Amino acid sequence: MPPFLRSFALLVLMAVPLGACGDLPRPFEGAGREGDPSLLELRDTGTVRVEGGDDLPQGASAHLARAMARALRKRDIAAYSDSQNGGDYILRPNVQTSLVETGAKLDVTWVLMRPDGLAIDTTRSVGELSSNQWFADEPTGPEESDLAVPPDLVDKVRELDGVKADPLALTYDGLVALPADQIAFMITGDRSAFKAAPFMKIALIDFAGAPGDGNTALSRSAGALLQSKGILVDKEIGEHSIILSASVDVRPVEEATREPLDKVSIDWVIMEVDGTELGQMQQNNVVPRGSLDKHWGAIASIAAQAAVETLEGVLGQIATRKQLQLRADKKTASAR
Structure with a gap:
């Protein structure tokens, strides 16, 4: 050289x-x-407390938070929504809604925060809920019940040839699927949770x-x-x-x-x-x-x-x- x-x-x-x-x-x-x-600089592990959204019917607020907590748990993140205490992270939805003929349209910005209220990052999703989902009563049972869509049902339907209907369409579980991937990636950096x-x-x-x-x-x-x-x-x-x-x-x-x-x-x-x-x-x-x-x-x-x-x-x-x-x-x- x-x-x-x-x-x-x-x-x-x-x-x-x-x-x-x-x-x-x-x-x-x-x-x-x-x-x-x-x-x-996010910590490798920690619990996520999912809060309900303001300006939503009481039932819709609780179901939205429960659906996100379920989705995060499926991605191996300890998340809950049935308490307003604790949490290494807080996940808060800012929601804009408009009623449509089939139910409601939601524009949700999820804000991931530290316990002291300092915002870390955000992700946004837009989707619709059917009327029976939007106007559902406030849940009283455990988080894994109520309006949760059974995972085995989703897998079976998607395996059927020629079936275009998606069991997650117009549901809370469907509304939170993509932002849950993104939030899981924010917290863990695991790209396997970020396939979408x-x-x-x-x-x-x-x-x-x-x-x-x-x-x-x-x-x-x-x-x-x-x-x-x-x-x-x-x-x-x-x-x-x-x-x-x-x-x-x-x-x-x-x-x-x-x-x-x-x-x-x-x-x-x-x-x-x-x-x-x-x-x-x-x-x-x-x-x-x-x-x-x-x-x-x-x-x-x-x-x-x-x-x-x-x-x-x-x-x-x-x-x-x-x-x-x-x-x-x-x-x-x-x-x-």
């Missing part, structure tokens, strides 16, 4: 170990979403400023490295996209040196599709003057590898906040 390449590798790879120092890699400290990143979530895609856009083939080489190298980790990559912005861009600046070093040198600066930026910055890192080094005017070669791979290694943890936290999956298996990633 030529001496300048070896030097470049040493400098850019210094960013990689920083990923182990705290929740966010150090190049990203002070950048990212508003709020306290420590809110992502779509995948986040990384849109490689605005690689600019590099001389020669640098923009193309950096984009191609970053994309290949992300895909090798099972992360989906696209050149276009989609519904679940996050943008990764790189701005390159190569200019002559003005100080007197043994041989003429160019200073190379690469600014990597993660952002929302609306341009909101989520994180950034910078790489700097020097190379013999003019060595990048045509072909970047191994330097593009070295720089992209250091960036991807550092960015990977941040992308995972962004996916968690958005309730998306970051990593598909390699077969899925290549198919997309």
Whole structure:
């Protein structure tokens, strides 16, 4: 390896170990979403107290809370709704309703909170309830009874060929199924409980400023490295996209040196599709003057590898906040 390449590798790879120092890699400290990143630090286990919703009939409020508690227990999370005391976490529904001909339409935002009332994260679901579900009396029996849909019934019906009716349609159990997956993922990080979530895609856009083939080489190298980790990559912005861009600046070093040198600066930026910055890192080094005017070669791979290694943890936290999956298996990633 030529001496300048070896030097470049040493400098850019210094960013990689920083990923182990705290929740966010150090190049990203002070950048990212508003709020306290420590809110992502959820404990591995704990009980969840599910509260009833305000502005709901008493029966509907209790049945909604019971259905969510049942759903979380099916996902191996200790949850209950029959007490207003305790809980390592509190799950509170904010509900907007409107009556329709068949029953009621609900727009529910579930807020996961700490016991001191500090909000951790939210998830939202929209669905309808049949009239007999919406106007059901307040439950008096144990949580596992009342309007619970028997799991064996759901499995049997779904196994029948040609049967389109879903036993969970227009029920409380159906209304909470998707948000329960998302809440379970918030608490445990277990992606097996998050199968219904779509995948986040990384849109490689605005690689600019590099001389020669640098923009193309950096984009191609970053994309290949992300895909090798099972992360989906696209050149276009989609519904679940996050943008990764790189701005390159190569200019002559003005100080007197043994041989003429160019200073190379690469600014990597993660952002929302609306341009909101989520994180950034910078790489700097020097190379013999003019060595990048045509072909970047191994330097593009070295720089992209250091960036991807550092960015990977941040992308995972962004996916968690958005309730998306970051990593598909390699077969899925290549198919997309």
